[in-house]
Amino acid sequence: MSSTDAEGYIAQEPDYLGAGHTVRSWLLTTDHKRIGILYLVTLLFFFLIGGAAATFIRLELATPPGDLVTADTYNRLFTLHGVIMVWFFLVPAVPSTLGNFLLPLAIGARDMAFPKLNLLSWYINLVGGLLALAALLLGGVDTGWTFYTPYSSLYSNSYVTLAALGVFIAGFSTIATGLNFIVTVHTQRCEGLTWMRLPLFVWALYATSMVIVLATPALAVALAMVVMERVFALGLFDPAQGGDPILFQHIFWFYSHPAVYIMILPGFGVVTEVLTCFSRRKVFGYEAMVFAILGIALFGFFVWGHHMFVSGQSAYASLIFSLLSFLIAIPSAIKVFNWSATLYGGHITFEASMLYALGFIGLFTLGGLTGLFLASVPIDVHMHDTYFVTAHFHYIMVGGMVSAFFAGLHFWWPKITGRMYSELWARLAALLMFLGFNFTFFPQFILGYMGMPRRYHSYPDEFEMWNVLSSAGAVILAVAYLMPFVYLGLSVYRGRRAGDNPWQARGLEWQTASPPPRENFGPLPVVTREPYDYHRSDEEPSAREGDLDFPNRSDTETR
Amino acid sequence: MPEALHEPFHDIGKQRSAEEAGIWIFLASEVIFFGGLFLGYAVYRLRLPEGYGAAMAETNLTLGIVNTALLLASSATMAFTVWVGREGLQRATVTGLIATLALGTAFLAVKGVEYYEDIRHHLIPGHPDFPVDVPGAEMFFSFYWAMTGLHGLHMAIGLGIIAWTVHAVRSDRIAWRETAHLHVVGLYWNLVDVVWIFLFPLLYLVGR
Secondary structure (H helix, E strand, O other): OOOEOOOOOEOOOOEOOOOOOOHHHHHOOOOHHHHHHHHHHHHHHHHHHHHHHHHHHHHHOOOOOOOOOOHHHHHHHHHHHHHHHHHHHHHHHHHHHHHHHHHHHHOOOOOOOOHHHHHHHHHHHHHHHHHHHHHHHHOOOOOOOOOOOOHHHHHOOOOHHHHHHHHHHHHHHHHHHHHHHHHHHHHOOOOOOOHHHOOHHHHHHHHHHHHHHHHHHHHHHHHHHHHHHHHHOOOOOOHHHOOOHHHHHHHHHHHHHHHHHHHHHHHHHHHHHHHHHHHOOOOOOHHHHHHHHHHHHHHHHHOHHHHOOOOOOOHHHHHHHHHHHHHOHHHHHHHHHHHHHHHOOOOOOOOHHHHHHHHHHHHHHHHHHHHHHHHOHHHHHHHOOEHHHHHHHHHHHHHHHHHHHHHHHHHHHHHHHOEOOOHHHHHHHHHHHHHHHHHHHHHHHHHHHHOOEOOOOOOOHHHHHHHHHHHHHHHHHHHHHHHHHHHHHHHHHHOOEOOOOOOOOOOHHHHOOOOOEOOOOOOOOOOOOOOOOOOOOOOOOOOOOOOOOOOOHHHHOOO | OOOOOOOOOOOHHHHHHHHHHHHHHHHHHHHHHHHHHHHHHHHHHHHOHHHHHHHHOOOOHHHHHHHHHHHHHHHHHHHHHHHHHHHOOHHHHHHHHHHHHHHHHHHHHHHHHHHHHHHHOOOOOOOOOOOOOOOOHHHHHHHHHHHHHHHHHHHHHHHHHHHHHHHHHHOOOOOOOOOOHHHHHHHHHHHHHHHHHHHHHHHHHOOO
């Protein structure tokens, strides 16, 4: 237990980073903060691999003929890109890194409810990732990230079994994390932190965890059935034995549509924290935000059929799935409106994380609205499997989720490392990312509308201009993604001391040292006020005190 | 004696309820996992009722009944174990666990005999000598193998955990009196049992 000085600050004791320097102290740690860092390292590794595959894809598509790679290699490239990015980057991105690091801090707890399970989940994730990686090194998988039957079960000669097992195993890792989050939020909240005082980041992680626990096993069983069909020749989806390949799609999307919300809900939470802090405002409509999060998590389970409008499912099913897909836009829109209303009248400053968060709102809105186009049956019949779909989900996943991930990483970086990064470079990277992203993916809406199908390595000449634009944008995007590696990396060695609360934010995680001590807090905090109390409800918001870059107390401390 | 209370808890009651909540959440995910198989079974049964009926006549009802009895008995011994465990009776707890272990192992042994018989009768989907020539019969057996196989795997994992628990309780390696360990193992074992209670009629009885 930590001792505290006269002002209630934690006395000089090693922070979580200084609690041990051996490899063993990291690999056997049960500290949620260190596990978050472990996840961050593996995640960035997979992000780079997935990004490298995307680079080859855009390089191939820069010219109309298939001149860089063969059609078969191209299939393996986009499958690799999809599998790695979805399951080994996007799904665990925010929950396993920022969530792991911050959830106990944000609820005033000393650790997760099950610290050992938390560490185990990282190892399971690693095993799953290595299996998937092995499948890739041995020659790759050519089914697309969706593993659609009967292709994946009967015809593909690639390493489907190995990759599917990798994803299957990684699923247990996310289930373990989700389970841990739910129990932690239920049992570890500090005194006075009632459910309606939880930061929306915590609510978002809680809802995400619910979806993880109830959706991921559907993916597991779908993949298990494919593996059994491949290995034991059971005809579960084999038409020759009376099987129906479409059944796989139903089970797969019963997971994979909620998985979209697994990926995006934590981003909602991150963005709320950042927006309120840099506009010095209470969040507008806290209760509505909570119910919107829970509503999205619930409704997300009932829209999977909108991926299957052209699969031959009944027209009635399609119409109902279409209607439900429109309905889920309501809570999503509530969130966007409330974020806008939060900004209204606030003292807005444009720190890097704020730029990422604002970018998130714009890109998510565009991705969401084009999702409504696709939720409409006649338009989807026209657009299905075109680049319009590719652009739509990249606006949500990359424009939305990756922006939110970077917003959170920049927002909490001073808390995680205790150091400030170069604000100038960070702002530049944020702007470049927004620019490069639109440059890359907006042309794909037009390509899709013109009728260019996804998953082909060559295309007719009339699509060339838009593809060249998209590939050029990808270069900018790649630079914008690599920049943070440099300035964040440098900040660890050269950055100014951040102080406990450089942004003057109100969350509990800012009421302890940066980086936090092993036990997170001295005496556990007691909450007496609403979240986001940047100003009293009867008062106008006020600007941050002092020089905006003014470091506080810990700056003078010697660690 | 091992410490019952683990970080970050300060109250054993709260820790117990957290452990119990954890296993319930895990069981919810297990239900969804098996749900995918039940869904597939139901869809194809609706489409191919004759094939299912004809194929089901080939399953070994006697061994199915024996196994159901064995597994129900093991659930009872497991419930007994949790109950005496809460009272802190070490010898009774170990006895209950060993009885569960024996009954569960017997189930798997009977299942092994049954599998052997099935293979001898070529009840393998896609086998050239598959005995039932009705569309859907092979699909029934695809699900028979997939469902009993995955159920058997869950049983094997459960037996492993129970075997370790016997050792841990006997040597007091874990604080089994205070923590929810036995309760958690018991709930997992009961879920495996409940899955079988659905599998037995679906694979041996309904429409025979």
